[in-house]
Amino acid sequence: MVIAAIAIARIHDLFAVVMLTGIFSLLGAAAYVVMDAVDVAFTEAAVGAGASTVLMLGTLALTTSKERPAPAKNVISALIVVVFTGVVLIYGTLDMPIYGDPMAPIHHHVADHYLGKSSAEVGLPNVVTSVLASYRSYDTLGETFVIFTAAAGVLAILGQSRLPRRHHDQEDSEKGMVSSPEKSKGAST
Amino acid sequence: MEQFPGLIPYWVIMVLMMMGLYIVIAHGNLIKKIVGLNVFQVSVFLLYITMAKVEGGTAPILAEGIKLYSNPLPHVLILTAIVVGVATTALGLALVVRIHNAYGTIEDEEIDKLEDQT
Structure with a gap:
């Protein structure tokens, strides 16, 4: 995954970058399976690696697929910020429980209740599903609102292409109109 | 430091996160910025x-x-x-398409230049 991320940062052909992003998501999904999060891996492989790659390819088709190299001034200041933030974050991890520790506080707040009682209270063997749909259903409702808002936003942004523009002509606005149903469909998966 | 080997997974993730942040900050191309956000997101x-x-x-x-x-x-x-995350990515990409329609470019600096001219 680190190699894929480095390649994403270095390559200037946006088509290759988008494909690498898909690979990056897929590697992430594999990592989720290794760490027992099978439901998350499903979602990541379908939505992260699938739908968002399609959305990005659609955007590339509507815009351009070449990138200019980043100016040196930007690169240096970005490196300084990133190294500083990274060191602070790694310093923060020193206080964290070690990987896979069953006594970590995160595993003994509500997780015990979910694992012990959910089959009696909800009746589903998959604990992730019963937490998602029952204990935290307001969360899921909120998520649905977010997706609806995003879809409405995409339609509002791309549906307005008839407004006066500076550099492009009617042809581009028609392309913009064509893309909008595809985008909203992707957003609601 | 007695827990040293147990913390390595977190460190790898921090490195990935910082790659995402670097892509967002250093690159002027708007699609590249969104890709950087995605990398950051997956690391979180x-x-x-x-x-x-x-x-x-x-x-x-x-x-x-x-x-x-x-x-x-x-x-x-x-x-x-x-x-x-995918919903926000879709919204961001829609904005990129709209910006491309309005300015004819998706490079940050060129947009700034065009803004200065007017």
Whole structure:
């Protein structure tokens, strides 16, 4: 995954970058399976690696697929910020429980209740599903609102292409109109 | 530092996160910036899932004869976050298409130049 991320940062052909992003998501999904999060891996492989790659390819088709190299001034200041933030974050991890520790506080707040009682209270063997749909259903409702808002936003942004523009002509606005149903469909998966 | 080997997964994730942040800051291309945000996002998801892992545990699907499960709560949170993440990505890409329609470019600096001219 680190190699894929480095390649994403270095390559200037946006088509290759988008494909690498898909690979990056897929590697992430594999990592989720290794760490027992099978439901998350499903979602990541379908939505992260699938739908968002399609959305990005659609955007590339509507815009351009070449990138200019980043100016040196930007690169240096970005490196300084990133190294500083990274060191602070790694310093923060020193206080964290070690990987896979069953006594970590995160595993003994509500997780015990979910694992012990959910089959009696909800009746589903998959604990992730019963937490998602029952204990935290307001969360899921909120998520649905977010997706609806995003879809409405995409339609509002791309549906307005008839407004006066500076550099492009009617042809581009028609392309913009064509893309909008595809985008909203992707957003609601 | 006695817990040294146990913290390496977190460190790898921090490195990934910083790659994402670097792409967002250093690159002027708007699509590249969104890709950087995606990289950052996946690393944050990985951080949560890493915290949910229990040594020797299995996936949180109840079955006979299994005593130890990984923590289901972070899985649920990240499931929600992935879908929301794609929704925000779609919105960002829609903005990029709109900006390209208006300015004819998706490079940050060229947009600034065009703004200065008017």
